[in-house]
Amino acid sequence: MPIMSQSNLHTERLALRAFVTVDAPRVQQLAGEREIAATTLLIPHPYGDGVAEEWIAAMPDNVAAGRSYEYAITIRETGELIGATGFRLRSDWEQAELGYWIGVPYWGNGYATEAAREMVRFGFEELGLHRIFAAVFANNPASARVLQKAGLSYEGRHRGSVKKWDEFLDTDSYAILSSDGRPHLS
Ligand SMILES: CC(C)(COP(=O)(O)OP(=O)(O)OC[C@H]1O[C@@H](n2cnc3c(N)ncnc32)[C@H](O)[C@@H]1OP(=O)(O)O)[C@@H](O)C(=O)NCCC(=O)NCCS
Structure with missing residues (x-):
């Protein structure tokens, strides 16, 4: 199931590409905003020096091992890095x-x-996944x-399932199966 290399992905306005070391200061600047950490579990706040470098340095091994894919989200026209998206793989369960x-x-x-x-298209068409899922804080x-809008359906709420900044929060599960077909885009 996993493909061991990472090719660029494109949408109308965006290019999704592998991160490179020189992206680190930009990642630190953008991901370092409190609003980004506030609704995620794995992004530290404050976002210290060297964190982005370490994150980026681990990516090639993670791709090669089929553990995860991380993409820099960039504006196609300008190359400006505006965010990140990724998959954490459960390869054995596709x-x-x-x-x-x-x-x-x-x-x-x-x-x-x-x-x-x-990413949903990539996951199904190129990685051959069976299921793509996500968990969001209920306050997000x-x-x-x-x-x-990416075609995932609500599957239920996990009450008090995470602790974020000393507060227990509910999380909502969303998923799409390959058998659901491609989402209707609107
Ligand atoms: C969540 C996040 C990725 C959204 O990014 P974005 O580029 O602004 O998202 P989009 O513009 O594609 O879509 C946002 C949608 O949410 C809607 N929205 C925004 N704030 C909302 C709110 N408070 N209540 C309800 N809907 C809201 C927008 O109207 C839009 O929907 P629409 O197109 O139907 O109008 C961004 O806010 C973010 O990075 N947050 C911090 C990190 C994070 O939470 N990551 C996800 C962890 S699961």
Whole structure:
């Protein structure tokens, strides 16, 4: 199931490409905003020096081992890096967990939706996945909307399932199966 290399993906306005070391300061700047950490589990805050470098350095091995794919979300016309999206793979079950963030100055332009739709296409058509899933904090309606627009369906709420900044939060599960067919894009 996993493909051991990472080729670029394209949408109308975006190019999704592998991260390179020189992206690290930009990642630190964008992912370092409190708003990005606030609705994610794995992004530290404050986002210290060297964190982005370490994250990027681990990527080739993760791709080669079929563990994960991370893509820099860039504006196709300018090359500007605006966010990230990725899959954490459960290769034995032919499943992947979808994640993403978009830098705060770029919110509300449909970029996350565009990237998520392309990841769903990539996951089914190129990785041959059976299921793509995601979990969002229940207080993150924007991300829930992105998932719905990428074709994922709501599967249920896990009450108090994570602890974020000393508060127990509910998470909502979303998923799409390959047998669901491609989402209707609207
Ligand atoms: C969630 C996130 C990726 C959305 O990025 P984005 O590029 O602004 O998303 P889009 O523009 O593609 O779509 C956002 C949708 O949410 C809707 N939305 C935004 N804020 C909302 C709110 N408070 N309540 C309901 N809907 C909301 C928008 O209207 C839009 O839907 P629409 O196209 O039907 O109008 C971005 O806010 C982010 O990076 N957040 C921090 C990290 C994060 O939460 N990642 C996901 C973890 S699961």
